[in-house]
Amino acid sequence: MPDEQTIPEDEILKQRTDKLKRLREEEGYDPFAHEQWKKEHTLDFVRENFSHLAPDDRDDTEIITAGRLMTIRRHGKACFANLADETSSMQLYLQLDSMGEEPYNFFKKWVDSGDMVGIVGNPCRTSRGELSILVTRCVLLAKALRPLPEKWHGLKDTEIRYRQRYVDLIANPDVRNTFRKRASIISTFRHVLEAHGSIEVETPTLATLAGGANARPFSTYHNALGVNMFLRIAPELYLKRLIVGMLGRVYEIGKSFRNEGIDIMHNPEFTSMEVYWAYANYVDIMNLTEELVVASADAVGGRDVVYQGTPISLHPPFRRATMAELVKESTGFEICAVDDAQARDFARKKGLDVDGKESRFIILTELFETFVEDKLIQPTFVIGLPTEVSPLAKKNPEDPNFTNRFELYICGSEVANAFSELNDPLDQRERFMDQLKKKEAGDEEAHAFDEDYINALEYGLPPTGGLGIGIDRLTMFLTDSRSIRDVILFPTMRPKA
RNA sequence: GGGCCGUUAGCUCAGUCGGCAGAGCACCGGACUUUUAAUCCGGGUGUCACAGGUUCGAUCCCUGUACGGCCCA
Numbered sequence: 001m002p003d004e005q006t007i008p009e010d011e012i013l014k015q016r017t018d019k020l021k022r023l024r025e026e027e028g029y030d031p032f033a034h035e036q037w038k039k040e041h042t043l044d045f046v047r048e049n050f051s052h053l054a055p056d057d058r059d060d061t062e063i064i065t066a067g068r069l070m071t072i073r074r075h076g077k078a079c080f081a082n083l084a085d086e087t088s089s090m091q092l093y094l095q096l097d098s099m100g101e102e103p104y105n106f107f108k109k110w111v112d113s114g115d116m117v118g119i120v121g122n123p124c125r126t127s128r129g130e131l132s133i134l135v136t137r138c139v140l141l142a143k144a145l146r147p148l149p150e151k152w153h154g155l156k157d158t159e160i161r162y163r164q165r166y167v168d169l170i171a172n173p174d175v176r177n178t179f180r181k182r183a184s185i186i187s188t189f190r191h192v193l194e195a196h197g198s199i200e201v202e203t204p205t206l207a208t209l210a211g212g213a214n215a216r217p218f219s220t221y222h223n224a225l226g227v228n229m230f231l232r233i234a235p236e237l238y239l240k241r242l243i244v245g246m247l248g249r250v251y252e253i254g255k256s257f258r259n260e261g262i263d264i265m266h267n268p269e270f271t272s273m274e275v276y277w278a279y280a281n282y283v284d285i286m287n288l289t290e291e292l293v294v295a296s297a298d299a300v301g302g303r304d305v306v307y308q309g310t311p312i313s314l315h316p317p318f319r320r321a322t323m324a325e326l327v328k329e330s331t332g333f334e335i336c337a338v339d340d341a342q343a344r345d346f347a348r349k350k351g352l353d354v355d356g357k358e359s360r361f362i363i364l365t366e367l368f369e370t371f372v373e374d375k376l377i378q379p380t381f382v383i384g385l386p387t388e389v390s391p392l393a394k395k396n397p398e399d400p401n402f403t404n405r406f407e408l409y410i411c412g413s414e415v416a417n418a419f420s421e422l423n424d425p426l427d428q429r430e431r432f433m434d435q436l437k438k439k440e441a442g443d444e445e446a447h448a449f450d451e452d453y454i455n456a457l458e459y460g461l462p463p464t465g466g467l468g469i470g471i472d473r474l475t476m477f478l479t480d481s482r483s484i485r486d487v488i489l490f491p492t493m494r495p496k497a
Numbered sequence: 498g499g500g501c502c503g504u505u506a507g508c509u510c511a512g513u514c515g516g517c518a519g520a521g522c523a524c525c526g527g528a529c530u531u532u533u534a535a536u537c538c539g540g541g542u543g544u545c546a547c548a549g550g551u552u553c554g555a556u557c558c559c560u561g562u563a564c565g566g567c568c569c570a
Contacts, residue, residue: 011542012507012524056531071533078530095530113523126531150508150522152534157508159565171508261498264567483566496564 031143037118040064044087050123058124091132114144181300198249203238212236215258231257251275271471280465322384361386376409391431393419418467425457
C-alpha cells in the first residue's frame with residue numbers, strides 16, 4: 001500500500017490528478033461519488049434498432065447508455081466523441097443547443113478521453129452518414145487519470161499487454177472478442193456435456209499427491225497440518241474416484257499447474273476440461289470429443305478455421321489412425337517387425353538420441369514426436385498409444401502392448417487425451433510400480449504411486465471412458481491466436497525487477 | 498538451459514559513422530455548431546531499461562544484469 005499520497009511521476013497523470021482536484025474544488029463535483037448508472041441500452045442495441053435512420057434523421061426514443069470516451073473532437077459550440085461500451089462503439093454528437101450552455105461547457109472543460117460517462121440522448125444520423133447519439137445529457141461517472149494508448153496504432157507492447165491486460169482490453173477490442181470466444185467455448189462444453197447427462201464437480205487443486213499425468217508439480221507446505229502439498233497436475237484420479245462413487249457421468253473445468261517452462265504453447269497454469277463416463281469406452285469418447293470440438297467451432301465462427309494462415313477443416317469425422325500406422329507412414333518404421341535393439345538402431349539412424357535402454361514402444365513414441373506430431377495439421381485422432389507411456393489406460397485385449405487410448409492433434413499440437421480407463425486394480429498397481437521404477441531411475445515426470453486410488457479401484461470402477469481437453473489450446477486454434485498468452489487473461493510473467 | 502533480437506516521451510516509432518534528444522498521436526493554452534486519424538495557431542512534457550568500462554565527451558562502442566520477444570533443446 002502506497003504511503004500518504006504518492007506523487008505521480010509523469011506529466012499527464014500529474015495534470016489529470018490536478019484537474020480532478022480542481023473539479024472537486026471549483027465545481028463541487030466528485031466523479032467518483034457515483035454508485036450506479038441505470039444503463040438501459042447498449043450501443044449494440046442502438047446500432048441494431050436505428051440503423052435505418054437516414055442522414056440528418058433523428059429518432060425521439062430516449063437512449064440511456066454509458067461507456068468510455070475513446071476520442072473527443074471539439075469544434076467550439078459542438079463536439080463529436082467516440083463512446084465505447086462492452087458491446088460496440090458509437091459516435092456521440094454533443095451540441096450546445098441540445099445540452100444547454102452550462103452542461104455543455106462543463107463537458108468541454110472537465111471531460112477528457114478515457115473518462116467513463118453516462119449518456120442520455122436520441123439516436124440520429126449525421127449529414128455525413130454516421131449513426132450517432134445526439135446527446136442531451138452527459139454525466140461524468142468516473143475520471144481517467146492516465147491517458148489511453150495511441151488511438152491509431154493501439155497498444156502493441158506485448159509486455160504491457162500481458163502485465164496490464166486492462167489497458168490491452170481497453171485499447172484492443174479484438175482482445176475482448178478473443179476472451180468472449182473463450183467464454184463461449186467453455187459454455188458450449190458445459191451445454192454439450194450436460195445434454196449428455198454429465199454433472200459438473202470440483203475436486204482438489206491442492207492435495208498431498210499430484211497424479212493423473214506425467215509432469216512436475218508445484219509444491220507448497222500446509223502449516224497447520226505440517227505436511228507438504230502439491231498443486232494438481234490433472235484432476236483425473238479424483239474424477240475416477242467419483243465414478244467408483246456412482247456419480248455416473250462427471251466433468252470438471254478448471255486449472256491445473258505444471259512446474260515447467262513457459263513458451264508459446266505452455267503456461268504454468270492452464271485450463272482443462274476432463275470428463276468421465278461410466279459404461280463408455282474410448283470410441284464413445286472419441287465421438288464426444290468430435291462433438292465438443294465441432295460445437296465449440298460452431299459457437300465462435302464455424303468449422304472452417306484459418307490458423308496463422310493455414311486452413312483447418314473441423315468438419316467431422318476427423319481422421320483416425322494408429323500411432324504405429326502414422327510412424328510407419330512417415331518413417332517406414334514397423335513396430336511389429338522389430339525387437340528393442342533393432343528399434344534403437346533404427347532410431348539412431350534417424351538421428352534420435354538413444355541411450356540404449358529404450359523399448360521399441362518408447363522408440364515408437366519418440367519417432368512419433370519427432371517425425372509425425374508437427375505434421376498433424378488437420379484434426380487427427382491418434383489411436384493406440386503404447387501401454388508403457390499410458391499408465392492409466394486400459395490395455396487393448398488384442399495387443400496388450402498398446403492401450404485403448406487416443407490423442408487429438410490439431411495444428412501439430414496435442415489438444416485432447418482420452419482412453420478407456422484402466423479399472424483393474426491389480427494391473428493399475430503394476431503400472432504404478434513401473435512408474436516408480438522410472439522415477440527411481442531419475443525420471444522426474446514419472447507418475448506418483450497413489451495407494452488410495454488403488455483402494456478406490458478395489459471397490460470396483462465400472463468400464464469407463466475419460467477425456468481431457470486443453471481449453472487454452474483449443475481456444476488458440478479457434479481464435480487464431482499465436483501464443484497461449486493471447487488466450488489467458490493474466491498469463492504467468494516474471495516479476496519486474 | 499542455449500542462440501538471436503528488442504528496451505528512446507503516456508502510446509507507436511525514428512535517430513545520433515561518439516558532440517544540446519526527434520516525429521506523429523496523446524497532453525496543455527487558444528479559435529471553430531456536421532467531425533470521424535477533424536483542422537488551424539502556440540507549447541516538448543525524457544533517468545535514451547539498469548550497472549560498470551573505454552573516451553575530453555556515451556543514448557550510440559564494450560562487458561555484465563534485468564525484463565520481453567522469437568527460435569532451438
